[in-house]
Every structure is written in structure tokens, then in C-alpha cells.
Amino acid sequence: MPKKRRAENKGLPLRWRFIHGAYYYRVPPGLEASWDGKTQFRLGSTLPEAYKTWADRLSTLDDAKTIGDLLDRYALEVVPKKEVTTQAQNAVAIKRLRAVMGAHALGALKPRHIYQYVDKRAAKTSAHREVEVLSHAFTMAVKWGYLDRHPFKGEVRLDGEKPRTRYVEDWEIVECLSIESKRKAGSVLAIQAYMRLKLLTGMRRGDLLRLTMSDLKEDGIHVMPGKTEGSTGKRLIYEWSEQLREAVDMAKSVRPVKIAPWLFCNRRGECYFNETTGRAGGWDTMWRNFLTRVLEETKVREHFTEHDLRAKCASDAETLEHAQALLAHADGKVTQRIYRRKPERVRPLR
Numbered sequence: 001m002p003k004k005r006r007a008e009n010k011g012l013p014l015r016w017r018f019i020h021g022a023y024y025y026r027v028p029p030g031l032e033a034s035w036d037g038k039t040q041f042r043l044g045s046t047l048p049e050a051y052k053t054w055a056d057r058l059s060t061l062d063d064a065k066t067i068g069d070l071l072d073r074y075a076l077e078v079v080p081k082k083e084v085t086t087q088a089q090n091a092v093a094i095k096r097l098r099a100v101m102g103a104h105a106l107g108a109l110k111p112r113h114i115y116q117y118v119d120k121r122a123a124k125t126s127a128h129r130e131v132e133v134l135s136h137a138f139t140m141a142v143k144w145g146y147l148d149r150h151p152f153k154g155e156v157r158l159d160g161e162k163p164r165t166r167y168v169e170d171w172e173i174v175e176c177l178s179i180e181s182k183r184k185a186g187s188v189l190a191i192q193a194y195m196r197l198k199l200l201t202g203m204r205r206g207d208l209l210r211l212t213m214s215d216l217k218e219d220g221i222h223v224m225p226g227k228t229e230g231s232t233g234k235r236l237i238y239e240w241s242e243q244l245r246e247a248v249d250m251a252k253s254v255r256p257v258k259i260a261p262w263l264f265c266n267r268r269g270e271c272y273f274n275e276t277t278g279r280a281g282g283w284d285t286m287w288r289n290f291l292t293r294v295l296e297e298t299k300v301r302e303h304f305t306e307h308d309l310r311a312k313c314a315s316d317a318e319t320l321e322h323a324q325a326l327l328a329h330a331d332g333k334v335t336q337r338i339y340r341r342k343p344e345r346v347r348p349l350r
Helices: 047-057 067-077 084-101 113-119 124-143 170-177 186-202 207-211 243-253 282-296 307-318 320-327 334-340
Strands: 014-021 022-026 040-044 220-223 236-239
Touching: 014 047, 014 207, 022 047, 040 047, 047 067, 067 084, 067 124, 067 186, 084 113, 084 186, 170 186, 186 207, 186 243, 186 282, 220 243, 243 282, 307 320, 307 334, 320 334
Parallel strands: none
Antiparallel strands: 014 022, 022 040, 220 236
């Protein structure tokens, strides 16, 4: 009878274990030579790092008989091409999916199983994200030749989350930009410059924080969106306007380290965005502190997020097509459903 896996190892690939703060692979007897002569091979301290190490060591899986096999290949070939934060989210989703469905035959999945999976989960939002990952994995299964058709695409209708509707009004932006800074550089002034840039371009937080001085060229701001870097590789050029130049000039003037390569940098001249973790802890702290002052010192009473500023940019664009281009969305439906938040004006019949 196989030994029962510990709770911390449930959902991990076969022969993986989490011990001493890291993920290890228990090498099958006789294969030690392929794993530096070790019986316990350290993969990494995080799931994304472990999957990358594993991918470097294993050849591509030629066949997949179970959902667990499919998720393994998906984790090896697809997930590493996504943004760092998305990789971490996908790794958690794959772990949960494998724990429940990993041993099931690939061709046995039916739409009813998806409904059952979601119904049994208390955290419906997380369950929906996991189903999205599973659905994409099965899309890849068709591409890889494991199946002739997707088993549940177009046949499952989950009750979706209601899109956020918070629209930041123009007067609220004026209030935010009126906050006085106690210093000549950094903190408040940097956040205000960042807000102006975000409202004009709609760029994601990671893309804005990773802007360098060399990205500011004669014809505009050259950006490789993090979401497309590992897929289409599509680049964007935000063409200069008077307002955009003013926002960039403000950002450059309030940098605490003038010779730093980053448009937004901390007092050590470093980028706020951590490429390894996909996080920007110092920046997030500054943003929270700024919003606290806004709610305490201005007439703004309703909290808003950076994502709401991105939505304001999309909402203020004259057309859906322009909004979609600004946000670098492949599908205009996402732009319309999630980001276009202004009421639609309708002329009455005469």
C-alpha cells in the first residue's frame, strides 16, 4: 500500500516533496547520474523556481495519460513564459487541480466535473481562476495532439464575478495632485507623476515601474508589455503629446537619484519592481501611504486602486479600439467588460 503523502506535499508532482523550506525531487533508483548523483535533488525555494529547474532537467513529455501528466507539461512549457506573478498564481492553481484531478484519465473529464469542482470549493473566485488554468491546459492538449477536442470549452457557464465599477472622477484626480509633498523628491511627487503617466497611457504597474531612461526615445515611450513579452512579443510606442512629455519630465525631476537608469527609482537608485518575485513592496507601501493622505486631507471619500486608474484611462478614451490599444489587450471584449466604466450615452428617439 503506497505511503500516504503529507499535507504539504499533496498536489505536488510525483516524487516531489517540500522539506526544509525548499522543494526536492526524490530521484528514482538508478537515475542518480542524471541528477548530479543525488537521491534528493533540490529544485528551488519557490514553486516557479522549482518548475524551471525541473524543466531544465527533463525532456519534454511525449505522452500524457492523466490530467496530472498534462498539468506537468503545461507547468514545464507554458507557465514559464508568463509574467512572474502569473507564474506563481498558476503554480498554486496547478497544485490544487492536481490534488483533486491529477490521477484521472485525460479523456475522462466531463463538463459536470468542472461544476462539481467549483461547487465543492468555498473560495469561488480562486476556483474560477483554477478552471481557467485547466481550460487553457486542455487547449494546449488539443494542440499537442493528446485530444481531438476540448472536453468543456463552450459547454461550461460558471457564474462570473461582477466586474468592478469604480470610476475615478476628474475632480478626484485634481484632489490627489493637490497633495503637498514634504520633500523635493520621491514619495508623494513620484506617485503623482506616476498617476499622470498611468492616466495618459493606461500602462500596467509592472510596465511603468520598469521604464528606463533609454525607453524614452524621440518618437515616444517604447514599451514591451510584460504580458506579451513571453507570447506575441508585441511592442508599443506611446507617441509624445504635450501632456505626456510634462508627466515624464515631472517623473524625471523628482527622482531621488538623478543618474539612475530607471524613470521611477528608490533612494538607492534601484527599480521598485523585483523581477524574481514580481512584487514591488516599497512602491506598494508608498501607494498605501499616499492614499491614506488623500482620504484624510482631501474631499475624496471612496478608496480607489491603481487598477481603477487604468480603467479610467480606458473609460476616457473616445473609442473602444483606442482603449484596447492603450491597454495592449488582444481581445476588445475584456476592455469593454472590465475597463470601460463610464455610463454609455444614448440619444433618445425624436
